[in-house]
Structure formats: C-alpha cells, structure tokens
Amino acid sequence: GAGVSQSPRYKVAKRGQDVALRCDPISGHVSLFWYQQALGQGPEFLTYFQNEAQLDKSGLPSDRFFAERPEGSVSTLKIQRTQQEDSAVYLCASSPGLAGSATGELFFGEGSRLTVL
Amino acid sequence: QQQVKQSPQSLIVQKGGISIINCAYENTAFDYFPWYQQFPGKGPALLIAIRPDVSEKKEGRFTISFNKSAKQFSLHIMDSQPGDSATYFCAASMRTGANNLFFGTGTRLTVIP
Numbered sequence: 001g002a003g004v005s006q007s008p009r010y011k012v013a014k015r016g017q018d019v020a021l022r023c024d025p026i027s028g029h030v031s032l033f034w035y036q037q038a039l040g041q042g043p044e045f046l047t048y049f050q051n052e053a054q055l056d057k058s059g060l061p062s063d064r065f066f067a068e069r070p071e072g073s074v075s076t077l078k079i080q081r082t083q084q085e086d087s088a089v090y091l092c093a094s095s096p097g098l099a100g101s102a103t104g105e106l107f108f109g110e111g112s113r114l115t116v117l
Numbered sequence: 118q119q120q121v122k123q124s125p126q127s128l129i130v131q132k133g134g135i136s137i138i139n140c141a142y143e144n145t146a147f148d149y150f151p152w153y154q155q156f157p158g159k160g161p162a163l164l165i166a167i168r169p170d171v172s173e174k175k176e177g178r179f180t181i182s183f184n185k186s187a188k189q190f191s192l193h194i195m196d197s198q199p200g201d202s203a204t205y206f207c208a209a210s211m212r213t214g215a216n217n218l219f220f221g222t223g224t225r226l227t228v229i230p
Contacts, residue, residue: 004160033217042123042206042220043161059217091160105151106218108160 002026004109006092012115013082021077021112025094033106034067034077035091043091049075050098082116089113120144121209123221130228136194138224140207143188147209151218152181152192155204164205165192197228 005024013019025032030051035043036059045059051072060067064082069075079086090113093106122141130136140150151166167174167181167190174181180193194201207221 040223042208042222043218044220045217048217056217093160105163105166106161108153108162110158110160 004092004094004107006090006109006112008112009110010113010115012117014117015083016081017116018078018080019082019114021079021090021092021114023075023077023092023094023109025073025075025092026096026107027073029094029096029107030098031095032069032075033093033095034075035093035108036061037089037091037111039088046077046090079114082114084116087114087116119222120219121207121221123207123224125224126222127225128227130197130226132197132199132228132230134197134228136192136197136201136226136228138192138205138207138226139189140191140221141187141189142209142219144209144211145188146211147219148212149210150181150183150190151208151210152179153206153208153220155206155223161206194226197226199228199230202226202228 007022032049034046037043047067048056049069064080066078089111091111093108095104097104152164153161154164155161165176165179169185178195183190204223204225206223208218210218
C-alpha cells in the first residue's frame with residue numbers, strides 16, 4: 001500500500017482481555033517501530049524491529065506486552081490482560097533505513113486507539 | 118525522565134503571524150533533531166529536520182534554529198496559516214545506541230483567521 005496501515009483503528013477492551021494490534025508497513029521498509037501515545041502526550045518508544053529481528057524492546061512497559069514480525073513485514077503488538085493504564089493510541093512507524101537511523105524519516109500509521117474499560 | 122522538553126504546551130497565533138516552538142535536551146549524544154506535525158486522528162508526519170553541524174535550516178515557511186552550546190532548538194513557522202493548526206512535536210535521536218526517537222510532549226498550535 002501507499003502508507004503504513006494499522007488495524008483496528010479503534011478497539012475497546014474490558015480489563016483483563018487480550019488484544020492484538022496489526023501493522024502493515026510500507027513495502028520494503030526494513031525498520032519497524034511501535035510507539036505508545038497517551039492522550040495529550042508525545043509518542044513513547046516501545047520496540048524496534050530490523051526485518052524480522054526484534055533488536056530493541058526496552059520500551060515495553062511490562063511482560064504483558066509482546067510484539068512480533070515473523071516474516072519481516074507485517075507486525076503484531078499483543079497486550080495480554082489489559083489494564084486501564086494501557087489505554088492509548090498505539091502507533092506503528094516504518095523506515096527504509098536501518099536504525100541508528102532513527103536518524104532517517106519515520107513514516108507513521110494513523111494508529112490504533114485502545115480503550116480499556 | 119523527559120529526554121526532550123518542549124514549550125509552550127499550546128499556542129494561538131493570528132493568521133500571518135510567526136509561530137515559535139522551543140525544545141531543549143540534555144543528552145549530547147543526540148545528533149538528529151526532527152520536527153513532526155500531527156493532525157487529529159492521524160499519525161505524526163515529518164516536517165523538517167536538522168543535524169547539529171548547521172545552526173539553521175529553512176524549508177519554505179518552516180525554519181529550525183539550532184543552538185548546540187545551549188542544547189536548544191526551535192521551530193519557526195512564518196506567515197502562519199489556519200491549515201497549520203496541528204500539534205507539533207520536536208524529537209531527538211542518536212546515530213548509535215538507542216534505536217528510537219525521543220519525542221517532546223507536543224505543542225498544540227491554533228492559527229486563527
């Protein structure tokens with residue numbers, strides 16, 4: 001596709017439910033990032049993939065958060081046993097270059113808004 | 118700990134005026150400073166970026182001023198237009214080490230006609 005595609009755009013979950021958020025990056029982009037954006041805040045880094053390898057997961061807030069990119073393109077962010085504090089917009093971004101080329105442009109999707117009741 | 122501090126939180130400017138948003142950082146390892154623009158319901162989009170080897174970069178109505186010694190950088194929007202109304206984020210990253218962008222908290226700009 002022309003841009004980064006994320007689904008679902010909106011997700012309402014009851015506390016304790018598991019959720020899965022999908023990201024389709026721009027075709028051919030090597031780098032893929034997940035960010036969490038709380039209401040009124042800037043995006044905060046969660047994790048980074050270079051192709052299928054998860055090279056950095058230092059931003060994942062707890063072991064309830066898990067991300068994968070098994071074939072080096074589509075990625076899924078999974079949140080187990082959701083809590084109210086998980087409510088946020090989850091942004092996926094891709095980049096054609098390698099990171100430490102978070103020094104290159106990141107192309108963001110429109111995000112998945114998660115609301116945990 | 119906020120790696121990049123951004124101000125003001127919100128800004129109202131008359132059409133045709135100059136919008137100025139400021140950011141400061143502490144980590145001298147940062148060597149790439151982009152600004153992202155975000156409209157409601159959309160993801161951030163790169164607006165303009167600078168590296169510390171230059172003190173200013175201009176692209177159309179948008180200018181980044183960079184002060185390496187003060188560890189500060191700012192975005193100037195000249196001739197602000199209602200279509201510029203959005204949230205602006207400064208960010209910083211480093212070539213080695215961390216694999217991610219550190220974002221500021223954002224500035225909501227409103228340009229009134």
